[in-house]
Amino acid sequence: MSEPSKNTSPANDVSAGTLKDRFIYGGIGLLAIFLVLWAGIALIIPSLVYILWVATNELSEIFSRRNINLNKPFLLTSGIITLLLSIPDLHSLHPAIPWREIGLGLVVLIAFAIALSDQLDVGDVAFNLMAFLYVPWMLGYFILLRYSPDGHLGIITLSLPLLATFSTDVGAYFVGKSFGRHKLAPSISPNKTIEGSIGGLLTAFLSLMIYTWFIQGVFPFGRWELMVFSLLISVAAQLGDLTESMIKRYCGVKDSGTFLPGHGGILDRLDSLIFSIPLTYYLLVIFT
Amino acid sequence: MSEPSKNTSPANDVSAGTLKDRFIYGGIGLLAIFLVLWAGIALIIPSLVYILWVATNELSEIFSRRNINLNKPFLLTSGIITLLLSIPDLHSLHPAIPWREIGLGLVVLIAFAIALSDQLDVGDVAFNLMAFLYVPWMLGYFILLRYSPDGHLGIITLSLPLLATFSTDVGAYFVGKSFGRHKLAPSISPNKTIEGSIGGLLTAFLSLMIYTWFIQGVFPFGRWELMVFSLLISVAAQLGDLTESMIKRYCGVKDSGTFLPGHGGILDRLDSLIFSIPLTYYLLVIFT
Numbered sequence A, B: 001m002s003e004p005s006k007n008t009s010p011a012n013d014v015s016a017g018t019l020k021d022r023f024i025y026g027g028i029g030l031l032a033i034f035l036v037l038w039a040g041i042a043l044i045i046p047s048l049v050y051i052l053w054v055a056t057n058e059l060s061e062i063f064s065r066r067n068i069n070l071n072k073p074f075l076l077t078s079g080i081i082t083l084l085l086s087i088p089d090l091h092s093l094h095p096a097i098p099w100r101e102i103g104l105g106l107v108v109l110i111a112f113a114i115a116l117s118d119q120l121d122v123g124d125v126a127f128n129l130m131a132f133l134y135v136p137w138m139l140g141y142f143i144l145l146r147y148s149p150d151g152h153l154g155i156i157t158l159s160l161p162l163l164a165t166f167s168t169d170v171g172a173y174f175v176g177k178s179f180g181r182h183k184l185a186p187s188i189s190p191n192k193t194i195e196g197s198i199g200g201l202l203t204a205f206l207s208l209m210i211y212t213w214f215i216q217g218v219f220p221f222g223r224w225e226l227m228v229f230s231l232l233i234s235v236a237a238q239l240g241d242l243t244e245s246m247i248k249r250y251c252g253v254k255d256s257g258t259f260l261p262g263h264g265g266i267l268d269r270l271d272s273l274i275f276s277i278p279l280t281y282y283l284l285v286i287f288t
Helices: A016-039 A041-064 A072-085 A088-093 A099-116 A122-134 A136-146 A154-179 A194-214 A223-251 A266-287 B016-039 B041-064 B072-085 B088-093 B099-116 B122-134 B136-146 B154-179 B194-214 B223-251 B266-287
Strands: B183-185 B189-193
Touching: A016 A041, A016 A154, A041 A072, A041 A122, A041 A136, A041 A223, A041 A266, A072 A099, A072 A122, A072 A136, A088 A136, A099 A122, A099 A136, A099 B099, A099 B122, A099 B136, A099 B223, A099 B266, A122 A136, A122 B099, A122 B122, A122 B223, A136 A154, A136 A266, A136 B099, A154 A194, A154 A223, A154 A266, A194 A223, A223 A266, A223 B099, A223 B122, A266 B099, B016 B041, B016 B154, B041 B072, B041 B122, B041 B136, B041 B223, B041 B266, B072 B099, B072 B122, B072 B136, B088 B136, B099 B122, B099 B136, B122 B136, B136 B154, B136 B266, B154 B189, B154 B194, B154 B223, B154 B266, B183 B194, B183 B223, B189 B194, B189 B223, B194 B223, B223 B266
Parallel strands: none
Antiparallel strands: B183 B189
């Protein structure tokens, strides 16, 4: 989601209309996200199912440019089941049952069974399993983190990677624009710089330090842990951003879709969170 | 692992030498398996690491025939970590931490990070993730099942899919040889028949009914559950067998390797268990 790659692309310029669009739709998007997250599971599940649907269509369209067939019915069905298996009540009622793991095991078996019925070949299975791990498997962590450690504190836990990811993007954009000299990954995302990347790390670090200063006591981590975590989450966010660029580059596509005017596709918006939210969840369950 | 495909292949004949080899090495193999399973974790982990090593080499060799590069250091490292994360003590000491799931999440992030450093392309990531899910992820369930519900009863739990898988193979072979008329999957495994497949199902069903009659009370399932489970495990075993054939066929290979004389490669021996053992584990944790 870091910005240089989008704002400085073909014409190497930002048109005023696009920037205005970005603010308006970005603002609406943010409001909608806060509403959904605050309301809890009753709005989160349908929203994630909708996101899954749009993201699966985008990913399928992207891979089709390289003649790779994603099986949308398979991905949507297994994806919705994975989202349902991520519902926290299931885990608190039956803590000994690894629901999501069972779901994944069955997804692997079923993917190969579909291939045996001649509808996919082994290569298609590989790409469909990767797409499954990349989108629905990761989206499930949005639910799990929202309810870790519980439904009240979860909204604060979830705010951690949201803020870290957002400030990584903003910091990378402005630092990269002002001081960027050395290319980070020229073949994948030509406008990103090492300076921007470090700027993103530091901005995420500072934002989290300030944010958690206001809510200390509420937050389940100590100061030192939080410092390390903020850097790790920022790295994951940047890795997520680059990964999505790499997938698009592999398939010869620029934007993942046209979900929000001025913001590219939904995958362009989610790319950093797809890695930073699961990592936050892992850190949370291991260190608390 | 069902036999017609191997014994009646090119020459459509079984040489006496091969059959003798099969019995001798099969016998030694069975003894070794019982010893390892009885001894527990101290022998199971190194055995599985060795199996992982051989299987990764075989799979890598198979895919290389189609110019697909599996990254062996990545698969072995992530595989060994997955096996260690499947150690039951870890799960009983920290029941709230989904160790294997965290391992998988990091494997996905690291696979993409390796790709970003230009050592893999996105297609390689897809095949490496599939290989990861197919071998080490599934091998981990051998450990988990051996210790479900505990270290004593686990050896009986584990005997269930071993017996079901073995009797599926034997039943499918003899029934297929005697009554086989209708091809099951001619393009993947031309010697398998629908009659053989049904014979495998019924043999697995009967063996488990007889076996569990002797050990009833010890076993954690009721009679009715067990009947359904024996059929499901037999289906998973046959699906595993066909899947391995499909992968070899996709890459234009006949045997996965030369691990045991007369038995093909280690993947040819493991193929059915790779699906039947995880399924048994899932049934066990859900229904007990």
